[in-house]
Amino acid sequence: MEQLIDQIRQKELLLIRKAYLVRNVIDSLNTASAFMVALFSFAAYMLSSSSHELTPQVAFVSLTLFMQLRAPMVIIAMLIGQMVQAVVSNKRLKQYFIADELDSSTVERHPLHNATKDAVEFEDFSATWDYNESSPSTLQNINLNAARGTLIAVVGKVGSGKSSLLSALLGEMGKLRGRIGLRGKVAYVPQLPWIQNMTVRDNILFGKPFDKHRYSQVLSACTLKADLRSLANGDMTEIGEKGINLSGGQKARISLARAIYQDCDVYLLDDPLSAVDAHVGKHIFENVLGPHGLIRQKTRILVTHRLSYVKQADEIVVLGDGQIIEIGRYNDLMEKCDVFAKFVSEYSSKSKDDEEDDDSIDDVSLLENVDVDMDKSNLSNLSKSPVRNSTSSIQFSHMLNEDGGQLIKKELVKSGHVKLSVYHLYLKAASYWISFLFFSLYSGFQMFNVLRMFWLSAWTDEYVDYHENRTSLGVRLGVYGGLGIIESTCYFLSLVCLAFAALSASYNLHAPLLHNLLRSPMSFFDTTPLGRILNRCAKDIEVVDIFLPLDFRYLGLCILQLLSTLTIIVISTPIFVVVLVPLAIIYYFFLRFYVPTSRQLKRLESTHRSPIYSHFSETIQGAATIRAFNKVEEFRNASGNVVDAFIKCRYSNVVSNRWLAIRLEFIGNLVVCDSLK
Known part of the structure; x- marks a missing residue:
């Protein structure tokens, strides 16, 4: 590299x-x-x-x-x-300015007033990622209705269009024909969790007011309380960018907790339990997604490969090559002995192997070299992820203890001369x-x-x-x-x-x-x-x-x-020396005032440029989630704030240069006037 x-x-x-x-x-x-x-x-x-x-x-x-x-x-x-x-910059920017934008009319959104109507409706819907009518369809002829309070399981092989189906519901795809109807507020849990550089609590609240009772319910249902106890400041502990100091399972559970806390009407869940082991996944499904879970009265569309979850779904949608191949309840589809039955037999052996691997976690410690007191119940809450991710959260708990829960260090702005x-x-x-x-x-x-x-x-x-x-x-x-x-x-x-x-x-x-x-x-x-x-x-x-x-x-x-x-x-003009001395003194005092100020403004300008990059990068990575939760305006304002902070430093620097230029012009004119005498 x-x-x-x-x-x-x-x-x-x-x-x-x-x-x-x-x-x-x-x-x-x-x-x-x-x-x-x-x-x-x-x-x-x-x-x-x-x-x-x-x-x-x-x-x-x-x-x-x-x-x-x-x-x-x-x-x-x-x-x-x-x-x-x-000209070069204009051409580059023009590519973004003239690019296709998301069509807000792709999804017909309605408030959830009539409980008898379906929460989600697909009618002969076809869509593509290329936003071009001549492009091949990613989703073709989708016809699907999801009643309020039902659990829809979406299954299929890799590349069959499961994630695209959820993206279409979010309006992220280009519609070719048909219609989508959506009633109520939407919450989205992506397959790759999007975690912000802020505290655990702020990630879960996501701009919503703090409700202690509901917050505690969500933490318990998502098995996060044991993880928070291991952190220095609990849920007030800062998380690194992209959740880099968390394991994959912890990030997935925080992402799920954020969606659950929002108390929306429709939940789009893109395989959120794939990053956790079978024990944790079973607990989350029973307490959050299942028939007796925290959001049992909400409409849930769950993309998953876990057969144990599929069995409890109200309806199963089998996708293949962007089309709905089969749809129905578990027993009905198994009796047909068609595509879904083959899918079950193909993945059942793999699922058993995964469960055996998850069971072995209780017996084999992944953290033998880490001096941390951890019992089996806490260990089972760790995600099934690489060792480095599992150990990093434990190692960082010691670092956070020293820093009072603050992980990201503020950029040091030096003072004084270079x-x-x-x-x-x-x-x-x-x-x-x-x-x-x-x-x-x-x-x-x-x-x-x-x-x-x-x-x-x-x-x-x-x-x-x-x-x-x-x-x-x-x-x-x-x-x-x-x-x-x-x-x-x-x-x-x-x-x-x-x-x-x-x-x-x-x-x-x-x-x-x-x-x-x-x-x-x-x-x-x-x-x-x-x-x-x-x-x-x-x-x-x-x-x-x-x-x-x-x-x-x-x-x-x-x-x-x-x-x-x-x-x-x-x-x-030797007599000029008499005038040169007082002018030099005046010039010296100007510099004594200007140089430290300008130097510090330059440092502040450089320091305030970094948050722009960070916020922009973070926003782009979570664009789909931000739009799904209707937080676009909040992030636009936050972006404007970091840009304004940078412009203030930049403008102050320009003004200080003009301040000096006017005074230097004055001294220069005095020199010219004196030399002409």
Whole structure:
């Protein structure tokens, strides 16, 4: 896996390298265009008429105008790149915007007023997953009625359409023809339990008010009380993302308890007891789903392979290739000796083997190496799942004892200045020699830029007609052009060095991140949200790949331009030093206020981005369950809240930048005004 991801990363870096090359060429041409335009303009101006003299007024006013043209050209080059990105992003988003949406009219929903009418009705119903009328049907000609308070067992081989039948009732499939009628509120228990990153109680309540009596009934019926006693904070213990610190059986029972607590009218149960052993399954069926269970008066459609459950169903639906093959009571279907009878004989031997395996759980401990006091009754409540899942919940009970029931640790937001070790780590990853070469060439670029300005200044100080000194004009133009070429060459080479340094840093920082991530203990993934990991591997790596090199480049440019400009002003106007000192003090106080604030806002922005990924991932995984329980609006509001929290930090960061920009513009204008005196 590490090798595969590394290969993909290498391809990504290759594309980034090409993007750097194109950007470096464009930036170099933009930089060279200023002096090239000035060179040819001065030459044309001097050679066009003998009366033309290159005075300081002509030269530096022209340079000012040329530099004003340079800024829009640079912005246009940046906008072209951003427009390309916008077009690509628009195409990607467009695929989602124009995609087929769920048709709310697929299922005719009615309130449960008339108890004599069937709770569920299928009439010649056909549906597909592709939302295309030309696509083959997944369900074909379904005709089924479920009276209120009945237990319908749906059986069939793998791929026969059992889960699709429940999905059609939820409106998750595209209707081709026919109709579905549904009366009352619906509760859905998926085959793969969807567990949220919150406490056990919140998962079960699912936004409904807490009713102590009913809550206790649900816990007892779903055999969850023994599990809760082993947790540090009981039902207030936090569950990791996807229920990662729970066993498969515990997740299935919590998912079932959530549906039961909602007290709905129709229950769609997609084989919820497959993850628990026979003893627990029997207890849950008798106390929840069966004729004497907690929801015995509700309409229950149960997908299952357990023959013991099928026998107690009011009606059995046998599916095959998306069609109803047989329908009737258990004894009637067995007397026919048709498809269902063959199905029973085929699965009966397998069912016996499963029960024998479940019986052996009482005698063989799966947790021999775990120092936990557990009797057989508690052990039988564990799900029939891999050893790691069974042991993880026990091991995490010790961790939760230390953390007071909180599993997911809050992301640490550091404060104070950035440590020098962070800069040292980045420069080391980028290569010291390449970084040194970049700063050297970048300094050379700025130095030759200053020399070119000095040469132009010396040239304009001499008012000599070019007819009297034709050679002098050629030499001066040649030197001016040569300095400009060297300046542009240094600039291009510095950008090449920066690109190599950035690519080296990107690889050397991503490789150990991936290496350590794949070798982290399972406790790390139990206590770290997926969104936080995605934030590190996606956005933070993007910053290292793209934005951090640009920041270093602009930092170097600003420092060198500041030093060169102040040096020139001080040399030409020594009295400026008197004004420079108070301006420097004002600038220092601005920075003392801005830098800590901006740094902390950046950290908060990064921290508040992770919950967006986590919530989005969690919502997508449970989309069917959310729609089934009619909780779409609640999750939309929750998504808006985490996005708003991020935007607040982002907006504050932008406002702080504008705050600083206004004050720096003010200081810059003071410098210009003083230098003109």
